[in-house]
Amino acid sequence: MSRPKIVILGAGYGGLMTAKGLAKELNYNEAEITLVNQNSYHYFTTELHKPAAGTSHHDHARVSISSIINKRKVNFIQDRVTSIDIEKKTVHLDQHDPLAYDYLVVGLGSAPExxxxxxxxxxxxxxxxxxxxxxxxxxxxxxxxxxxxxxxxxxxxxxxxxxxxxxxxxxxxxxxxxxxxxxxxxxxxxxxxxxxxxxxxxxxxxxxxxxxxxxxxxxxxxxxxxxxxxxxxxxxxxxxxxxxxxxxxxxxxxxxxGVRGNRLIEEAGIENMRGRVKVDQYLRAPGHDNIFVIGDSSLVINEEINRPYPPTAQISTQQGQYLGRSLVATLRGNELKTFQFDNxxxxxxxxxxxxxxxxxxxxxxxxxxxxxxxxxxxxxxxxxxxxxxxxxxxxx
Ligand code: FAD
The missing domain is CATH 3.50.50.100 (FAD/NAD(P)-binding domain)
Known part of the structure; x- marks a missing residue:
């Protein structure tokens, strides 16, 4: 039997935490995990203001992805995502063949508004x-x-x-x-x-x-x-x-x-507000049980004030950690917990x-x-x- 395909788009705070969580918990035969990112490295967005001003070198704010993921369990593809076809459950890339998915994790970050x-x-x-x-x-x-x-x-x-x-x-x-x-x-x-x-x-x-x-x-x-x-x-x-x-x-x-969500989300036809998806308590896109949106591309409502939490690395990281665990639970047929942001x-x-x-x-x-x-x-x-x-x- 073929393994379920999990495709993670974006090796930012959210995407990397998801990939690392899955790699840690899942056995090789439980899923095929693919991580796609346009660069060979992950950059620490939270530190980018330093190289922008020249107070530190930009190399201090990045790390090679292949040096921090488990390559036996996660297949890393360096490429740019050009579109997401939610009908055909396929992701199109600039330089590689299209990727089919059973579960899609969108962690493509934000764009300037x-x-x-x-x-x-x-x-x-x-x-x-x-x-x-x-x-x-x-x-x-x-x-x-x-x-x-x-x-x-x-x-x-x-x-x-x-x-x-x-x-x-x-x-x-x-x-x-x-x-x-x-x-x-x-x-x-x-x-x-x-x-x-x-x-x-x-x-x-x-x-x-x-x-x-x-x-x-x-x-x-x-x-x-x-x-x-x-x-x-x-x-x-x-x-x-x-x-x-x-x-x-x-x-x-x-x-x-200001920032907005990634335009690929709008183009894919996933319900969104300026490229950001108001996800449910399991971080799923509305109407799509197999599409998860995390990080700056997602909107999570702070129920206390009925407004979205600001997009931060902190919430992105927690979403990635949560999603790693909850995808494992999904694949194993275990009960799912809901996502709670601990600010x-x-x-x-x-x-x-x-x-x-x-x-x-x-x-x-x-x-x-x-x-x-x-x-x-x-x-x-x-x-x-x-x-x-x-x-x-x-x-x-
Ligand atoms: P990102 O970390 O932005 O990663 C998205 C990844 O997707 C990137 O690697 C990108 O290259 C890749 N990607 C995008 N499009 C494509 C494509 N088409 N194909 C392939 N790959 C693609 N937050 C805090 O919590 N604390 C802070 O102190 C803080 N300081 C900040 C300081 C600065 C200067 C900035 C700019 C932001 C700061 N933030 C901070 C916010 C934080 O950095 C973001 O909320 C966080 O990076 C979002 O993580 P993410 O996983 O959504 O996406």
Missing amino acids: TFGIEGLLENAFFIRSINSVRMIREHMEYMFSRYQTEKKEELITIVVGGAGFTGIEYVGELVDRMPELCREYDIPLEKVRIVNIEAAPTVLPGFDQELVDYAVKYLESKGVEFKISTPIEKCTGESVIVKGGEEIRASTVVWTG KGTIASLGKKEAIGIVWGKKYYGWTASWLKRATDLRWLFLLGGVSLLLRKGRL
């Missing part, structure tokens, strides 16, 4: 992959290198659109990077402008006010200019134009203002030595929060590859 702002998609940079952060860093450095010759202030002006977690973490890294970058290109530090623009009436909307105040005060003390309640209306490539008509000339514009808290870094956060209901800031943030990054590496990966990555 630009809310139709003119010119943003074409002219802004996005913190979303190893390649995108490499481009941001190199572009910014090239702009700085031109300053001495051209003396144009926009060359050393960086606009960050969005003051949510990603925007604030990136701004924190920029603040750390600037002294060294200015020394390298003989630019007085006070000439550099870092402008963080947010449409909502506050930085880090929805977060604890005391911690928000701490973050703003710290970043302002390092020269960051905040423009809140200020929607960006246009991005031209040389400037951004905000509501009211003010033009801020900047050669580097990085958009962190341990949130920490935002403000550079290497500063952070703010709430962990298990307690507020932290300064070096303690920064240390806790580091611990969460280490935990992820440990989950992926144990102590040997931590050592390999030089984190211990």
